[in-house]
Amino acid sequence: MKFNAVYYEPESLTYALGKELKEQFSGLPWIPVDSHNSIKEMQEKPNSEFGHMKRNLIVGIRKTHKYVENHKVSDYLVPYTSSGCTAMCLYCYLVCNYNKCSYLRLFVNREQMLDRLIKQSKKSERLLTFEIGSNSDLVLENTITGNLMYTIPRFAEEGTGKLTFPTKFDMVQPLLKLPHKGKTIFRMSVNPQKLVSRVELGTSSLTKRIKAVNEMCEAGYPCGLLIAPVILTDGWKELYTELLEELEAGLTEKVKKQMFLEIILMTYSYIHRAINSEAFPNSPDLYSKDKMTGRGRGKYCYRAEVREEAESFLRSEIKRILGDVQILYIS
Numbered sequence: 001m002k003f004n005a006v007y008y009e010p011e012s013l014t015y016a017l018g019k020e021l022k023e024q025f026s027g028l029p030w031i032p033v034d035s036h037n038s039i040k041e042m043q044e045k046p047n048s049e050f051g052h053m054k055r056n057l058i059v060g061i062r063k064t065h066k067y068v069e070n071h072k073v074s075d076y077l078v079p080y081t082s083s084g085c086t087a088m089c090l091y092c093y094l095v096c097n098y099n100k101c102s103y104l105r106l107f108v109n110r111e112q113m114l115d116r117l118i119k120q121s122k123k124s125e126r127l128l129t130f131e132i133g134s135n136s137d138l139v140l141e142n143t144i145t146g147n148l149m150y151t152i153p154r155f156a157e158e159g160t161g162k163l164t165f166p167t168k169f170d171m172v173q174p175l176l177k178l179p180h181k182g183k184t185i186f187r188m189s190v191n192p193q194k195l196v197s198r199v200e201l202g203t204s205s206l207t208k209r210i211k212a213v214n215e216m217c218e219a220g221y222p223c224g225l226l227i228a229p230v231i232l233t234d235g236w237k238e239l240y241t242e243l244l245e246e247l248e249a250g251l252t253e254k255v256k257k258q259m260f261l262e263i264i265l266m267t268y269s270y271i272h273r274a275i276n277s278e279a280f281p282n283s284p285d286l287y288s289k290d291k292m293t294g295r296g297r298g299k300y301c302y303r304a305e306v307r308e309e310a311e312s313f314l315r316s317e318i319k320r321i322l323g324d325v326q327i328l329y330i331s
């Protein structure tokens, strides 16, 4: 991965990971900033610079550690070792939080974050699952920091319950041999290849993602698939039928037997429209006046009747093509 510059909080260089990163990227300009959260120079850039801004790396210390309750695969969303991403999915949910500053930020205080997570996991009377990848893509991040190699074995040894994270990347090779004790649930996010190419810019291809989840399952990790976000673009029924057929053909029997599915319909926003139209003028417009409705704070989601149609279509196609696979939810 090529970066143009590193913006960093000077105190991060007192941490072991900060020192490692300084060495790894010693050939780049290192620009000190007061806070990873407000880099004025970045905030002032026009939306058209979005793609270029993603080529900067931000290094800082995570100060917010508030766990948010969740009721899907996990019990809590945990702010973990990164936020943002180098890829540029046109619908990326992080753009709602960080606007055009959704570049990759690495937080060097990983020991502190994992200590806290292990402590929390032991405190509870029932086994909890912690979502550590809701703010970034940890498989991508791991290629720079090695943080999953640090996290998975340590949690396996010292933690109680489970960790989980989703990804759209296939660089799982370094994870296959880790001693995970089945305590990390790996979730691969998939979409039809035509949408991956046009909308999920900078992520791994569908074929590679299928291979990666097969390998993770073979390595003993509990695995699931996210079909997310479902985008109801022209011809969506054919696209999603093709996707399900590719999954049926490409996933190993072992994955198919044990996997669960999560299905999330796309949410879009005014901010996405503004950034995408200026940064990627030739990209498809994901907004649909006919199919979408406002959802508060500048967000759009599919209308109730459109969602219902999509949900019943997907349920019946999944049943027809993949059989009785468990669908955890469609949201």
Ligand code: SF4
Pocket (backbone or CB within 6 Å): 084, 085, 086, 087, 088, 089, 091, 092, 093, 094, 135, 136, 137, 168, 200, 203
């Ligand atoms: S891979 Fe995930 S985090 Fe990265 S841009 Fe796409 S949706 Fe956002």
